[in-house]
Amino acid sequence: MTQSKFRFASALTSDGWRQDVAVTVDHTGMIESVASGGRDGTLIAGAAIPAIANVHSHAHQRMMIGLAERAGPGADSFWTWREAMYGFALTLSPDDLEAVAAQAYVEMLKAGYSCVGEFQYLHHQPDGSPYDEPAEMSLRCVSAAERAGIGITLLPTLYHYGGFGGQAANGGQRRFVNTADRFLEIYETLNKVCGANALRRLGISPHSLRAVTPELLAAVLNGIEKTCRVHIHVAEQAREVDECLAWCGKRPVELLLEKFDVSGRWCAIHATHMTNEETSGLAKSGVIAGLCPTTEANLGDGIFPAVDFMKQGGAVAIGSDSQISISAAEELRQLEYSQRLRDLTRNALSTGAGASTGRSLFDAALRGGAACLDQPMGAISVGKRCDIAVLDDAHPALIGRQGDALLDTWIFSAGNAAMKDVIVAGRHVVKDRHHADEAQILMRFTEMARRLA
Ligand code: NGQ
Ligand code: ZN
Numbered sequence: 001m002t003q004s005k006f007r008f009a010s011a012l013t014s015d016g017w018r019q020d021v022a023v024t025v026d027h028t029g030m031i032e033s034v035a036s037g038g039r040d041g042t043l044i045a046g047a048a049i050p051a052i053a054n055v056h057s058h059a060h061q062r063m064m065i066g067l068a069e070r071a072g073p074g075a076d077s078f079w080t081w082r083e084a085m086y087g088f089a090l091t092l093s094p095d096d097l098e099a100v101a102a103q104a105y106v107e108m109l110k111a112g113y114s115c116v117g118e119f120q121y122l123h124h125q126p127d128g129s130p131y132d133e134p135a136e137m138s139l140r141c142v143s144a145a146e147r148a149g150i151g152i153t154l155l156p157t158l159y160h161y162g163g164f165g166g167q168a169a170n171g172g173q174r175r176f177v178n179t180a181d182r183f184l185e186i187y188e189t190l191n192k193v194c195g196a197n198a199l200r201r202l203g204i205s206p207h208s209l210r211a212v213t214p215e216l217l218a219a220v221l222n223g224i225e226k227t228c229r230v231h232i233h234v235a236e237q238a239r240e241v242d243e244c245l246a247w248c249g250k251r252p253v254e255l256l257l258e259k260f261d262v263s264g265r266w267c268a269i270h271a272t273h274m275t276n277e278e279t280s281g282l283a284k285s286g287v288i289a290g291l292c293p294t295t296e297a298n299l300g301d302g303i304f305p306a307v308d309f310m311k312q313g314g315a316v317a318i319g320s321d322s323q324i325s326i327s328a329a330e331e332l333r334q335l336e337y338s339q340r341l342r343d344l345t346r347n348a349l350s351t352g353a354g355a356s357t358g359r360s361l362f363d364a365a366l367r368g369g370a371a372c373l374d375q376p377m378g379a380i381s382v383g384k385r386c387d388i389a390v391l392d393d394a395h396p397a398l399i400g401r402q403g404d405a406l407l408d409t410w411i412f413s414a415g416n417a418a419m420k421d422v423i424v425a426g427r428h429v430v431k432d433r434h435h436a437d438e439a440q441i442l443m444r445f446t447e448m449a450r451r452l453a
Pocket of ligand 2: 056058119233269321
């Protein structure tokens with residue numbers, strides 16, 4: 001039964017760019033038909049493209065953007081940033097987390113993301129004891145997503161150790177730590193909340209091979225559904241590779257590939273530091289590389305070997321991670337630029353002669369994003385959820401552009417300023433750059449940010 005109908009002057013459908021496109025949506029938010037012509041329905045000006053998945057978010061880090069950009073007494077690094085981040089993380093109440101997450105999610109929608117993978121590890125109270133409801137903080141992320149109207153794949157984090165080989169967690173990590181049993185209890189609670197909702201999915205996120213041992217992760221994998229997605233940080237920093245080698249004689253990606261039956265069910269976040277062998281092993285495994293190029297640049301992680309990885313069929317997706325930038329366009333731009341700067345080339349990740357680099361990047365991130373969030377999105381076609389973003393073709397940068405040139409100009413130049421409307425499951429949540437609940441959400445966030453400042 002048709003619930004609503006949208007019309008666009010142009011749209012990037014699964015059959016390519018089409019003019020004068022009508023999309024009908026059923027009562028569950030799924031696309032029922034994609035056709036040309038017609039006069040009824042809501043006409044939305046601009047160029048429709050599939051909305052994109054933001055596969056890696058730590059919502060709470062939105063509170064500290066710009067506050068770690070001052071030189072410390074010694075050499076600054078990922079590890080000094082992490083100390084600062086842990087400090088901020090200790091100050092957040094459940095209400096605060098909900099407020100900052102809702103603000104971040106509205107910003108994501110306005111950037112053209114219709115779904116977020118929330119890698120959530122702030123489980124417990126500031127003193128480390130669990131809340132009366134152990135899943136409290138994850139439930140607050142679900143509420144924030146509901147409020148914003150964004151899809152969510154909730155990825156509660158399994159964090160137990162403070163370093164490779166089962167080192168004890170440090171004081172700054174006390175809110176994160178769970179045993180396998182308590183983690184599975186949280187998972188079961190969230191399963192009930194996520195299972196029955198068309199916009200929600202549940203996966204897990206063993207934080208990293210620093211924070212879980214292969215044995216602990218294997219035990220937890222035994223206790224969850226066999227299709228549930230598994231996201232893990234791996235080989236983000238050179239020091240992490242050195243520490244892994246010192247502990248077990250193997251590199252992190254090497255260890256992951258050896259110990260687990262990794263497949264398209266897995267998302268390897270960052271995977272920055274790999275040998276050629278690891279790169280091809282990861283590409284062939286079907287794992288999706290969850291790349292967060294603006295955060296990786298901000299934290300000084302290094303450059304992902306995207307040219308080699310994608311040439312070997314490796315799948316990628318993008319994430320806003322630390323929220324230093326909430327912009328799908330900037331993530332894709334930074335991904336491409338990192339390769340150009342390293343290799344002294346241009347159009348490094350285009351799929352071939354004549355192919356638009358923006359389109360190549362966008363298609364890859366749509367495919368990988370939908371797969372690793374386990375969400376029926378990423379294409380304007382029958383049977384997918386109606387998650388659509390609309391580029392403003394009247395924005396000065398986009399005037400006169402058509403087809404893939406719209407994507408190239410959005411990604412490499414205009415960015416978020418060209419994002420005009422966003423539809424999630426057939427709901428028109430961003431209309432002409434505004435979200436219906438943005439003022440209320442901002443007010444709560446402002447109150448929280450001023451109090452914690
Ligand atoms: C995170 N951030 O989970 O937010 C980590 C730092 C940790 C990045 N890996 C926390 N970029 O390593 O414990
Ligand atoms: Zn992360």
